[in-house]
Amino acid sequence: MPVPFEVSGWLEEFTIAVEQSPAATAITTTEGVIRFVNRRFEEVTGYSREELVGQTPAIIQSGHTEQRVYDELWATLRAGQVWRGEMLNRRKNGELYWEHEVITPVRNAAGEIVSFVVVKEDITQRKRQEQELRLLAVAFxxxxxxxxxxxxxxxxxxxxxxxxxxxxxxxxxxxxxxxxxxxxxxxxxxxxxxxxxxxxxxxxxxxxxxxxxxxxxxxxxxxxxxxxxxxxxxxxxxxxxxxxxxxxQREQELNRQALVDHLTGAGNRRALDHDLVRAMSQHDRGRAPVSLVLLDVDHFKRINDTLGHDHGDRILCALVARVQACLRAEDALYRWGGEEFCILLSHTTAAGARILAERVRRLIGADPMEGLAITVSLGVATRLPGESAEALMARADEALYAAKRAGRNRCVVAE
CATH class of the missing domain: 3.30.450.20 (PAS domain)
Incomplete structure (x- = not known):
C-alpha cells in the first residue's frame, strides 16, 4: 500500500532541520551516553562531535552545579516526565557558562523509554544581566x-x-x-x-x-x-x-571660630580686616560713611602686674560685654590686640562716631569691673575719600595716643 510521502526524504529533511537548529540539541541513551549532537551543540560547548559522542554530559560539567539538581533531573526522567532547569557548565576552553535545558524522554512503540532528547539554550548573557541588575538594585x-x-x-x-x-x-x-x-x-x-x-x-x-x-x-x-x-x-x-x-554647620562654626577672639568673643583682627574692606567698598560706591573707634584700657599693665592675668582677662571679657550692649546691630567690636579694641561703624559720620565713643567711655567708667574702676581712652577716625585701610587705622591710632597723652579717660577725634 503506498505511503503519502517518501520516508527517506522526510528523515533527511528532519535531520537537516535538527542539524541547523539554533538550539543546541543532543540525543542520549537512557544511561546518558551521548549518541548525537548538532552543530550548535558543538559551538556552545567548544567540543567537536567526535569528542562528544560516546561520552556522558559529565564532560561539560563544571562542578558548580549542586548534586540535588542532578538527583532531581534523573528522578524526573525515570518517572517518564520532562525535566526543565538551569545548569552552570564548562566549555572545552575552561570557560563557565549557564544553560537552560529541556530534557524529554523518548518512547518506543511499546511505551518504553529508549532515549532522551536534550535541548539547551545558552543563557550566560541573561544571567550576567540579572546579576548586574541585582548589583544595581543593591547599589540603588x-x-x-x-x-x-x-x-x-x-x-x-x-x-x-x-x-x-x-x-x-x-x-x-x-x-x-x-x-x-x-x-x-x-x-x-x-x-x-x-x-x-x-x-x-x-x-x-x-x-x-x-x-x-x-x-x-x-x-x-x-x-x-x-x-x-x-x-x-x-x-x-x-x-x-x-x-x-x-x-x-561645622564649616560655618570653624569659620566663625577663625574670626573670633577666643578669650572675649569679640571679632579678631582677621575679621576686622575682612569687614573693613567690605565697608570701604560700600563707601567707595557712595552708599555709607565709615568710621573707626580705637579704645585702650587705661593702666591695664598695672592691673595684670598686681592682680594677675586671670583677673585682667575677666576685666577684658566684662568690658566686651558692656561695650557690645551699647552698640547698634550694624556696629561690630573687635579685639585689636592685648587690651586694645576697635569698633567698626560702617554707617556713621564723624559726629555720630564721636557721640558713640563718648557713650562707650561713660558706660565703661560708670560701674566697677571685677571690683576695679576702669577707664578707657578712645581715638576716632572717619574715612576720607580714597583713603586706604592702613591710613585710616593709623589716624585712629594717632587720635588714641593723643587721648592718652592728654591724660587718658577721654576721646579724641582725628583731624
Whole structure:
C-alpha cells in the first residue's frame, strides 16, 4: 500500500532541520551516553562531535552545579516526565557558562523509554544581566539618595534614602520633575551652567540647596549623570545626593571660630580686616560713611602686674560685654590686640562716631569691673575719600595716643 510521502526524504529533511537548529540539541541513551549532537551543540560547548559522542554530559560539567539538581533531573526522567532547569557548565576552553535545558524522554512503540532528547539554550548573557541588575538594585538602595528621571526630567524612580532625606514618598514624586524640590536660592545662570555641563560632558556635580516636603531648605552634594542609548540620545538622568547640613554647620562654626577672639568673643583682627574692606567698598560706591573707634584700657599693665592675668582677662571679657550692649546691630567690636579694641561703624559720620565713643567711655567708667574702676581712652577716625585701610587705622591710632597723652579717660577725634 503506498505511503503519502517518501520516508527517506522526510528523515533527511528532519535531520537537516535538527542539524541547523539554533538550539543546541543532543540525543542520549537512557544511561546518558551521548549518541548525537548538532552543530550548535558543538559551538556552545567548544567540543567537536567526535569528542562528544560516546561520552556522558559529565564532560561539560563544571562542578558548580549542586548534586540535588542532578538527583532531581534523573528522578524526573525515570518517572517518564520532562525535566526543565538551569545548569552552570564548562566549555572545552575552561570557560563557565549557564544553560537552560529541556530534557524529554523518548518512547518506543511499546511505551518504553529508549532515549532522551536534550535541548539547551545558552543563557550566560541573561544571567550576567540579572546579576548586574541585582548589583544595581543593591547599589540603588544604599545610603545615598537616588533619583532617576526620563529624558523629559519626569521622575520614574527614587530610593528609600531619597524619601528619608526629602520626606517625600515615592508615589508623591513619580511623574513630577525635580523642580518640586527647588529652593529658590539659585538663579537661572546656575541651572544654565548645570545643564551645559550635562550636555557637553554628560555629568555634573556640585553643591545645591533643595527644599524638603516640610518646606525646609537643606544643602546637598549632588552628582547627575546623563544616560544615553546606543545612538547617543539621552534616555534618562540619574541623580545621587546626600545631605551636607552637618558639614555646612561645622564649616560655618570653624569659620566663625577663625574670626573670633577666643578669650572675649569679640571679632579678631582677621575679621576686622575682612569687614573693613567690605565697608570701604560700600563707601567707595557712595552708599555709607565709615568710621573707626580705637579704645585702650587705661593702666591695664598695672592691673595684670598686681592682680594677675586671670583677673585682667575677666576685666577684658566684662568690658566686651558692656561695650557690645551699647552698640547698634550694624556696629561690630573687635579685639585689636592685648587690651586694645576697635569698633567698626560702617554707617556713621564723624559726629555720630564721636557721640558713640563718648557713650562707650561713660558706660565703661560708670560701674566697677571685677571690683576695679576702669577707664578707657578712645581715638576716632572717619574715612576720607580714597583713603586706604592702613591710613585710616593709623589716624585712629594717632587720635588714641593723643587721648592718652592728654591724660587718658577721654576721646579724641582725628583731624
Amino acid at each position: 538602595e544604599t545610603g545615598q539618595a537616588a533619583l532617576i528621571t526620563d529624558a523629559e526630567q519626569r521622575i520614574v524612580r527614587v530610593n528609600g534614602a531619597f524619601s528619608e532625606i526629602t520626606g517625600y514618598r515615592a508615589e508623591e514624586v513619580i511623574g513630577q520633575t525635580p523642580r518640586l524640590f527647588q529652593s529658590g536660592r539659585h538663579d537661572e545662570a546656575f541651572y544654565d551652567r548645570l545643564w551645559q555641563s550635562l550636555a557637553e560632558q554628560g555629568h555634573w556635580q556640585g553643591e545645591i540647596w533643595n527644599r524638603d516636603r516640610a518646606g525646609n531648605l537643606f544643602p546637598v552634594w549632588e552628582s547627575i549623570t546623563a544616560v544615553s542609548d546606543e545612538h547617543g540620545a539621552v534616555t534618562h538622568y540619574v541623580a545621587l545626593f546626600h545631605n551636607i547640613s552637618e558639614r555646612k
